[in-house]
Amino acid sequence: MKKKMLFIALLAGLNCFSVNAQVGSVGINTANPGSTLTVNGSFAATYKTVTVSGVVGANDYYIAYNGTADGTLTLPAAINGAGNFAGRTYHFKNTGGKILTVSANGSELIDDQNGTGLGVPSITVPPGYYAFLVSKGTTTGATWELVLVSSSNSVPSAESTYPFSAVPTTQRQSCNATPTPSDPWIQTAIVYPQGTVINKGNVLNTSTGAFKAPSDGYYVIQGSTQFDNGSVAGNPNFTWTVLYLVKNYVPGNGGSVLVQSYQPTVTRVFGSSISCMTYLSAGETVSMASVAGVSAGNKYEVVTSTMYGYKIAN
Missing domain, CATH: 2.60.120.40 (Jelly Rolls)
Known part of the structure; x- marks a missing residue:
């Protein structure tokens, strides 16, 4: 009886959405996925607010920093071989009034496209600013790429500048x-x-x-x-x-x-x-x-x- 009830519950859950796969592609709520993963609906990922310095985790995605003192969030160390997370993205927003520093791990660097061809060990995210980074999959040198740093306002605030x-x-x-x-x-x-x-x-x-x-x-x-x-x-x-x-x-x-x-x-x-x-x-x-x-x-x-x-x- 117990196994029968579990099976019925599983069927009920599957009826809430449809998952379709064809030629290596997966579609959610669509029978014809046009990309490796196609979602016909909303998407959600982890949103977290932090107030102190720390290490960015594998399950993090969007982090809002709202500390009362300057803080540093350290990106995870690169992994060689199995477990390499090339393409992983992180989003940072400084919602507080202090300076947020996003730092690469150890001797790793962030490619900030500053014209020198060299990476930097960290970037600053002033109050009201947002930063978007992606893992390059490399394990030495510039292992992260800075995609965007921008202000929430079209004109940067005095506190930011x-x-x-x-x-x-x-x-x-x-x-x-x-x-x-x-x-x-x-x-x-x-x-x-x-x-x-x-x-x-x-x-x-x-x-x-x-x-x-x-x-x-x-x-x-x-x-x-x-x-x-x-x-x-x-x-x-x-x-x-x-x-x-x-x-x-x-x-x-x-x-x-x-x-x-x-x-x-x-x-x-x-x-x-x-x-x-x-x-x-x-x-x-x-x-x-x-x-x-x-x-x-x-x-x-x-x-x-x-x-x-x-x-x-x-």
Whole structure:
């Protein structure tokens, strides 16, 4: 009797849908599957919300990260031979307010098509962003391919792009002048003692003048200052000025110049501006710095300095 009831229950379940197979193809609710698997109806896979760092599992599919702190989700390690999961896909959405990092396992890499031909160990998914990855089936090097990273909004939110803007300072900054353009130039980073208009995530250090990239990506940065010797003893003229945007500036050693504006000028007051777009790795900095020669003495001043920027792409 028990076996008969189980058989009836099985028949009842099968009546809810039809499964058809022909020439290696499988159809659900269709007698004529046109692909290896054809589903004539809705499709569902695992949806999971996580709030802390962890390892992505074999049964995961769509993961929403809603942590109150920055977190890392590590992709599963590649498998050689039996069990290789080439073509497996994962979807990640950052639904929280902190940074999500999706990392490859161990020494494996993610092919993010950044133009270098090399993979990266991890990608960042800012708040409001979505990332889609697929396993390449390889076991060394770039084992994952980044298909898409996009924002939920057509215009990225301020929280996603880390905008910053320093207040134009009315406090003068005294700098050491360089006698001639051929001498070792004394780069002086411009600081912003009067703070910022907006500084998402405190990415701009106003005391050092350095913007620090919170995540890998492309950034637009612009700055301006007024070279002004109106309050310098003797009111010397400038003989030339240079305004820089410098990556990874180190006091006394300068840094890697991203862009510069050289002006051969003979005047006591001169305004200058500068801008660039650059790729920065997380933790790299950009500072605005100045150099100038004067007609007398060894000091010059800058005033009403400001710098602003934002992230435009991963």
